[in-house]
Amino acid sequence: MGSAKKANKPTSPYDSSSPSQPLLFKPPSTEEPNQPDQPESDPTQYLQISYNYGPRPFKDLPFLILFVLVVLCTFGFGIFCVFHKNPNYSNLSSYKYDLNSTSCVKGSNFNGFYESRFDFYVLSSSGSGFLKSLIWTLVVTLILSVPICFLLLLLLKHYTKQIVYVSLPFFIVIPIFFNVYWFVACTVSSSCTDAFPLVYRILVFVFVFLIIGIIVWIFVANWHRIELTVMIIGVASDALSKNLGLFVVIPLLTLGLVAYYVPIVVFLVFGRLNGKIVPKESNGEYRCAWKQDSWVPAYYTLAILTMLWSLTVLVEAQVYVISGTIAQWYFTGEDSKPRRSIRSSLRNAFGPSSGTVCLSGLLICVVRFVRAVVDSARQEDIPGMVNFVLRCCVNALLSAVDFLNKFTINFAAITGEAYCTSARMTYELLKRNLLSAVFVETVSTRLLAGIAFILSSIYAIVVCAILKGASNIGFYSYVVAVLAWVLLIIVLGSFVHVLDNVIETVYICYAVDRDRGEVYKPEVHEVYALLTSSRNHRSPTAPTAPLV
Template sequence: MGLEELQREGETLVASAGPYQFTRSRKDAGWGVAFGLAYAAVVVAGIYGYVNRNPDFALINQDYLSDPENCPLHGGRRLREAGQGDLPAFDAGEFMSQAAGWLGAGVALSLLLGAAFLRLFQHLPETMTRATVLIQVAAPLAVGAGMLGSGQGRASLLPLGLAALSGLAFYLWRAEIGLASRLLGVSAHGLAANPHLITTSVLLGVASVATATPLAAALVLSFMNGDVVPNPGRDLAAAGGACLDEAGDPVLCCAWGVDPWVKPAAALGALAMLWTLLLANQVRVYVISGTVAQWYFAPPGALHATRGTTRCALGHAFGPSFGSLALSSLVLTITEALRNSAERNAQENQDVLSWVMSCIAQCLAGIVEYLTKFATVFMAITGDAFFAAGRRVTDLLARNLLDAFASTIWFTPMVIQLAAFSMAVGWGFASGGVYYLAHRGAAAGVEASPGLNAAVLGGMVGLASLFLLNFLGGVLLAVLDAAFVCWALDRDAQSVSHPEIAQAFDAVPRKGAVVEQPGGGLAYGGLAHEAPAQQRV
């Protein structure tokens, strides 16, 4: 729909410009149906749980569960209907009366911090990268120096050693770090050309929360089906009013026992919620990638090259490619479940084999997530089915990535995350510090603990800022991934759509030009034989 409207309005958008496919057929549709059925099943289970819930579930508190009369050993009984006192609510009256305005101002000004974050990476990527590297070395160095100055010589060895190792690692990887800074500049440039991606990402985030809320409610409602039963960890032979375990330690006399159908329903609900959240993230990556690709491959000089691109990408995400996105997010859901299972098994067993299996699971999960991300980017550009996109993008990455982008891919998220953390911590300290300076002279009757309120305020503002900056950092990284795949497709076609972006990616260590092998496959020859790429006109 977006393309047809733009063509009717006389815009210079050509469907055949570059590899971006505007007209697409529906792919992997069955997996979209499977997601819908799983979602509906959990919602139905939640409705059933609400209708059949134990109405006295809300009466449970620690005092109730400590009374053995409420779970006699001879058999279960329904919760008594006698009114029980509600749990006391946390009273933050003083904090809210004194710091509510400060909190609102601090969070609101975090938006300016976010704008500065993007501007700095757009115009000063090398400075931001060097600053984050310096902070990662200087922070443990300062901690170690402080401990050494206070007489804690042995304890200071750990932070000082960490600072030394970090400094050595960053020195050895200085070329890759410099390249990562240029790539972050590319990402910020792409985001500046498509500023509506931030608004779209925010709206998609809100939509994902709204979509996951019924599943969370269904999980809560399902656990309201059951009865109070004797605590399984309670020593049934113990006499007296107090309840003890086999070691003689006091425990709660009662526990909440759910109905038999609740556990499998809760497992399905948890998987469905994880699937939903991962699907929302895949949609976000898909929309960002599709939007960036349309801008990247737009003919030079096209008027309003970004007009309607997000709407077009959204239409593809919730239309022809929804099944593929459901499948890709299901793969990530299974991967995450297996990784968590291996990690939980290692923590429970505490043996070498379990830890080795957990490490293997972590590595395999990282590879699957990495390839799935690029398969999603490729789907957004070409409209391929998920597994077809995975095969094609793996081949593309093998020709462009193994000795190039991979050498910097681990640095760009590190720089983004550390920059976000540093700026958020700094803003939190500044907010709390200004509040304390303004309130430290308050009378005791007006504000009993200005220092504590300042610490809480600084922590809350810092957390809000960290959430915002990490969100913007995620958008930056998604733009970078999309720009890299677009550049790789350009390179396969021996063309240059954006010279400034190509210049940054061409700086990475890479192979030679694309050549056709006798069998028909593509490979790269030596750099000495590389023909100059032609700028697309």
């Protein structure tokens, strides 16, 4: 394989390994001026794509400027909220309506203070055991999540097939266990039996088993793709294990977003304090009420939109950093290692390509918002053919945006091109190499998510058993176990997200290799060549079924 790789590398002056090579170039034409153009199928007419190691110009700069302006307005008006607050908000209960002056005047009322102090005392005294168990469980879960992720990566790298095939039965066993457990527990509990009659319990019980049957059918229908999925996950795990620095950078970016959110949340809290106490008439009686300034709702809208856009920008920046790091590993020879790949990816993500990242985040934010509005309108079941047609058109438009956005950031991280150019060139790259522009292998995402769910569920069962035996919090042990399950599945979900982006990046790198007629990573070509073959030559006996 090594000799084949070297033989496939170009020996022309346009060698991709040369740092001075331009990002996109056309080979010099050897035609005479009067000769007709080359046929459309001639590969030399396409721009050659490679990783851009050199300095990158700023792209999509207007969207970066727009994002900075939105953030500055959010922080500027937030600071104004802090200094413009009305200190009388906390003393609202002490204001009484004065008939003589027809206004609210301050009196003396300390009941609210004593009531709040009493509520806090009752809460802290009654729930101290629950809070102590909850805090310790979440802290231990957060600490253990780090070695769990590294252990899972190591197992997926060396024992991918064993992990996948051992996990498959748990997709069925764990739902069956929880379904039987809740049914028996509710039957033996008198309070649950009174609140949930037997007929409804049986209906839910049967419904859950129907869902389990659908999961079994999905596995049977897609069994011919499991082996290929195992190899894809193995290749991605090997690539991620050679770039372990991503496990430090990605959480740090997330913590940076949390730190960035803190002042905005403070501004939102102080925003409620901007207003005045005014008399309000209700059923012929006047009382004192708080009236916010008219600009406060507008600021709330601005701040929430800024937080949503910042979240999607961070997600796209993480994808950019992952893609740039993995691409540098991919296009580096076997006898050498990429230097400062994560640092250069970070510099490009928050430097020349920051406008592209902001644009991609804005599109994702708009798509999610519009989709939420459409889903809300669908739940309201508004009649009318026009409304139905509009929903179909909007869903088609949103699907087209998702389709174009699938590999755009991955491609931009490799080439440094602008968003629209990356979207167009990615589609053309995959299309002319007869590769899928939708996704690499959707089964891999489902399997990885399922493995994360299984590990989190087993951990939650162990936590619940320990709390039942070592504490006396009773029913709250289930609450603590569920919260521990949520925390662990969030961490493992982030791990799956990183591995999923690695799969997509390797796919794009494989397409670039195939487009240039090169083989940088023979082990990747051996796997992804089977992916193309499996899509083009499906077994006639294998059933076809959509993945859900």
